[in-house]
Amino acid sequence: xxxxxxxxxxxxxxxxxxxxxxxxxxxxxxxxxxxxxxxxxxxxxxxxxxxxxxxxxxxxxxxxxxxxxxxxxxxxxxxxxxxxxxxxxxxxxxxxxxxxxxxxxxxxxxxxxxxxxxxxxxxxxxxxxxxxxxxxxxxxxxxxxxxxxxxxxxxxxxxxxxxxxxxxxxxxxxxxxxxxxxxxxxxxxxxxxx
Amino acid sequence: xxxxxxxxxxxxxxxxxxxxxxxxxxxxxxxxxxxxxxxxxxxxxxxxxxxxxxxxxxxxxxxxxxxxxxxxxxxxxxxxxxxxxxxxxxxxxxxxxxxxxxxxxxxxxxxxxxxxxxxxxxxxxxxxxxxxxxxxxxxxxxxxxxxxxxxxxxxxxxxxxxxxxxxxxxxxxxxxxxxxxxxxxxxxxxxxxxxxxxxxxxxxxxxxxxxxxxxxxxxxxxxxxxxxxxxxxxxxxxxxxxxxxxxxxxxxxxxxxxxxxxxxxxxxxxxxxxxxxxxxxxxxxxxxxxxxxxxxxxxxxxxxxxxxxxxxxxxxxxxxxxxxxxxxxxxxxxxxxxxxxxxxxxxxxxxxxxxxxxxxxxxxxxxxxxxxxxxxxxxxxxxxxxxxxxxxxxxxxxxxxxxxxxxxxxxxxxxxxxxxxxxxxxxxxxxxxxxxxxxxxxxxxxxxxxxxxxxxxxxxxxxxxxxxxxxxxxxxxxxxxxxxxxxxxxxxxxxxxxxxxxxxxxxxxxxxxxxxxxxxxxxxxxxxxxxxxxxxxxxxxxxxxxxxxxxxxxxxxxxxxxxxxxxxxxxxxxxxxxxxxxxxxxxxxxxxxxxxxxxxxxxxxxxxxxxxxxxxxxxxxxxxxxxxxxxxxxxxxxxxxxxxxxxxxx
Numbered sequence: 001x002x003x004x005x006x007x008x009x010x011x012x013x014x015x016x017x018x019x020x021x022x023x024x025x026x027x028x029x030x031x032x033x034x035x036x037x038x039x040x041x042x043x044x045x046x047x048x049x050x051x052x053x054x055x056x057x058x059x060x061x062x063x064x065x066x067x068x069x070x071x072x073x074x075x076x077x078x079x080x081x082x083x084x085x086x087x088x089x090x091x092x093x094x095x096x097x098x099x100x101x102x103x104x105x106x107x108x109x110x111x112x113x114x115x116x117x118x119x120x121x122x123x124x125x126x127x128x129x130x131x132x133x134x135x136x137x138x139x140x141x142x143x144x145x146x147x148x149x150x151x152x153x154x155x156x157x158x159x160x161x162x163x164x165x166x167x168x169x170x171x172x173x174x175x176x177x178x179x180x181x182x183x184x185x186x187x188x189x190x191x192x193x194x
Numbered sequence: 195x196x197x198x199x200x201x202x203x204x205x206x207x208x209x210x211x212x213x214x215x216x217x218x219x220x221x222x223x224x225x226x227x228x229x230x231x232x233x234x235x236x237x238x239x240x241x242x243x244x245x246x247x248x249x250x251x252x253x254x255x256x257x258x259x260x261x262x263x264x265x266x267x268x269x270x271x272x273x274x275x276x277x278x279x280x281x282x283x284x285x286x287x288x289x290x291x292x293x294x295x296x297x298x299x300x301x302x303x304x305x306x307x308x309x310x311x312x313x314x315x316x317x318x319x320x321x322x323x324x325x326x327x328x329x330x331x332x333x334x335x336x337x338x339x340x341x342x343x344x345x346x347x348x349x350x351x352x353x354x355x356x357x358x359x360x361x362x363x364x365x366x367x368x369x370x371x372x373x374x375x376x377x378x379x380x381x382x383x384x385x386x387x388x389x390x391x392x393x394x395x396x397x398x399x400x401x402x403x404x405x406x407x408x409x410x411x412x413x414x415x416x417x418x419x420x421x422x423x424x425x426x427x428x429x430x431x432x433x434x435x436x437x438x439x440x441x442x443x444x445x446x447x448x449x450x451x452x453x454x455x456x457x458x459x460x461x462x463x464x465x466x467x468x469x470x471x472x473x474x475x476x477x478x479x480x481x482x483x484x485x486x487x488x489x490x491x492x493x494x495x496x497x498x499x500x501x502x503x504x505x506x507x508x509x510x511x512x513x514x515x516x517x518x519x520x521x522x523x524x525x526x527x528x529x530x531x532x533x534x535x536x537x538x539x540x541x542x543x544x545x546x547x548x549x550x551x552x553x554x555x556x557x558x559x560x561x562x563x564x565x566x567x568x569x570x571x572x573x574x575x576x577x578x579x580x581x582x583x584x585x586x587x588x589x590x591x592x593x594x595x596x597x598x599x600x601x602x603x604x605x606x607x608x609x610x611x612x613x614x615x616x617x618x619x620x621x622x623x624x625x626x627x628x629x630x631x632x633x634x635x636x637x638x639x640x641x642x643x644x645x646x647x648x649x650x651x652x653x654x655x656x657x658x659x660x661x662x663x664x665x666x667x668x669x670x671x672x673x674x675x676x677x678x679x680x681x682x683x684x685x686x687x688x689x690x691x692x693x694x695x696x697x698x699x700x701x702x703x704x705x706x707x708x709x710x711x712x713x714x715x716x717x718x719x720x721x722x723x724x725x726x727x728x729x730x731x732x733x734x735x736x737x738x739x740x741x742x743x744x745x746x747x748x749x750x751x752x753x754x755x756x757x758x759x760x761x762x763x764x765x766x767x768x769x770x771x772x773x774x775x776x777x778x779x780x781x782x783x784x785x786x787x788x789x790x791x792x793x794x795x796x797x798x799x800x801x802x803x804x805x806x807x808x809x810x811x812x813x814x815x816x817x818x819x820x821x822x823x824x825x826x827x828x829x830x831x832x833x834x835x836x837x838x839x840x841x842x843x844x
Contacts (some may be wrong), residue, residue, distance in 0.1 A: 061745065
């Protein structure tokens with residue numbers, strides 16, 4: 001691997017660190033009483049917070065009508081684990097980039113994909129739990145209705161339209177993976193031509 | 195004989211006006227032009243914002259109304275000088291101190307003139323001041339919250355009419371007395387007018403907090419000080435007050451105060467006054483007046499009584515005040531954007547006199563005085579005159595400016611707005627108003643840089659203009675487009691109370707800093723609760739304090755036992771919401787008091803003295819949520835002397 005593709009790989013492996021600053025995922029809620037920007041949740045690797053200052057509290061307060069559990073970031077252990085996962089994966093990527101081992105970089109991309117897949121599955125599990133595990137004494141009970149937000153996309157939940165999408169941190173991380181993939185691709189074509 | 199002639203003339207004049215009124219049927223407004231075009235110019239589509247905030251005094255309602263322009267939609271009525279049971283203004287323990295005066299609790303007043311705080315001669319959107327005409331006071335209203343934050347009583351004053359006009363950087367807000375009285379006030383025969391004096395008060399405003407302090411009062415001859423406006427640019431150091439009744443009539447003012455051919459506009463050099471005060475030339479005089487400030491941290495008003503005031507006596511000091519003769523009982527006193535022209539609105543004058551600031555200064559420097567009144571030089575009318583607007587109409591009152599070289603004067607008697615040129619003082623346009631316009635207002639029209647675009651007429655009489663509502667009819671505002679050469683009537687709408695003066699500014703100056711909630715973390719109210727866990731009931735003798743909370747859709751505590759007849763119950767209710775536009779109400783059966791309307795993060799207290807044993811429900815009076823009807827509770831009241839223990843939430 002030449003100097004450029006190594007640098008590209010190192011840069012790509014560093015980009016997931018942006019998740020320490022940027023949110024990874026976003027859920028936005030619109031309703032007649034909550035016109036745009038509505039209420040929003042921003043999921044970071046280490047915390048869950050409202051899009052605006054009191055949004056999380058206000059969402060929790062509204063959720064008591066349907067008997068949904070309060071979203072308490074302190075009770076979500078993943079928020080303690082994810083910074084380590086991202087940090088270690090990023091460090092591994094940098095080390096492999098320095099070594100310039102193409103095959104190991106491919107393994108790194110695989111690891112990132114697995115981590116991402118596990119993350120999404122875990123996120124789905126939480127959403128399922130919040131959406132289905134409701135207080136039997138809830139104020140509003142509708143037969144057959146659950147309140148699980150969509151994994152990706154938009155879903156109508158009573159008066160709210162919930163939209164769940166990756167946020168900026170996810171895109172920057174993905175760009176990092178793409179850069180590493182480009183680096184891998186570049187070094188292959190170099191090999192063929194030589 | 196002369197009196198009789200005058201009253202005959204006045205009768206004839208009013209008879210003519212009545213004929214004009216009868217002759218004009220509604221829908222005959224020649225100034226409207228194409229009605230579809232007019233409608234589109236005043237139309238603001240549902241969900242769209244108005245271009246201007248329009249703050250209109252409520253007059254005898256004592257409150258301040260907030261409309262949008264050009265739509266004329268009423269957004270809010272801000273309680274200022276009158277109690278408002280809807281908002282618990284003057285009823286809650288937190289706001290009762292705001293309406294305290296040296297006369298005790300005063301539940302009503304007459305609010306005439308709103309005036310925006312200014313920086314560099316233009317509105318800065320921080321505060322709006324208001325005057326109480328009856329029990330002399332000045333209020334400051336915060337424009338992030340649209341709430342009254344401070345009220346200062348004015349001593350030695352009686353009828354605070356020429357107020358609360360401010361200097362170019364709101365260094366001072368003024369308060370001139372409409373009724374002169376003995377100073378200090380004492381028991382004298384009313385006919386003993388020589389003992390009566392006027393007081394022109396200058397209130398210092400803190401630039402950051404807005405807090406007001408009565409800096410000094412200027413004691414002047416006992417005329418009736420009517421309106422005022424501050425100088426601008428070159429005339430920055432001066433404040434101009436119109437006055438009538440230079441005859442000092444004590445009875446039948448209608449006739450006896452209308453005898454002199456000219457009364458005055460008093461030009462006061464406030465910079466010089468400031469110097470004299472700094473030099474210690476003001477006398478400290480005993481005076482009792484209230485100063486009420488709303489404390490944001492504790493969300494509670496504090497009432498204190500002041501005991502003295504600094505006084506400058508115009509009869510003993512020179513170079514601070516001059517009288518400019520102005521024809522016939524002047525009312526309006528308005529300064530053009532350049533600060534050069536001072537326009538007097540002589541109620542009974544046949545011309546509109548325009549005085550020149552630069553000529554006034556020359557006359558002062560040349561000491562061209564006609565005479566002295568109590569050591570105050572009276573300047574020569576002709577020496578100060580820039581020009582007269584000839585045949586403007588009848589009963590000129592107030593003048594505003596469009597910033598393009600034109601002035602607009604309201605004509606009460608002939609019921610019209612007259613537009614005239616500041617270049618040659620000639621009338622260029624006139625439109626009828628329906629009917630008997632008092633004040634008029636152009637957005638920024640009394641500032642250094644008028645925004646122009648519209649002039650609004652505030653009318654005293656509406657007669658046949660709207661569907662009749664019995665003997666008591668609404669007053670009205672009429673919106674004219676002044677973007678072209680001709681004024682075009684595009685909208686008229688009813689107002690609350692009686693609109694006097696008004697102010698308007700572009701919405702962009704205010705809307706983005708509007709407060710949405712009160713953060714609970716900043717609430718330092720002594721009886722607040724941070725969460726439902728802290729809610730409780732405590733007894734102190736016969737006082738029962740309920741530390742309550744409200745959140746969608748329940749109160750805590752929601753039932754209380756152990757209250758006895760003879761107790762005084764304090765419901766301190768904190769709205770735990772931190773969400774925009776989610777107020778909660780609180781009301782309890784048979785309360786000889788108001789409801790509470792509590793904004794998110796706010797704590798308010800209402801007292802209740804139950805008179806009967808039994809079960810007493812309370813409920814949320816603001817439809818807060820889908821389960822608002824369930825947001826209720828009960829208080830069990832036991833007979834006096836009963837030993838039912840205090841308990842709650844059971």
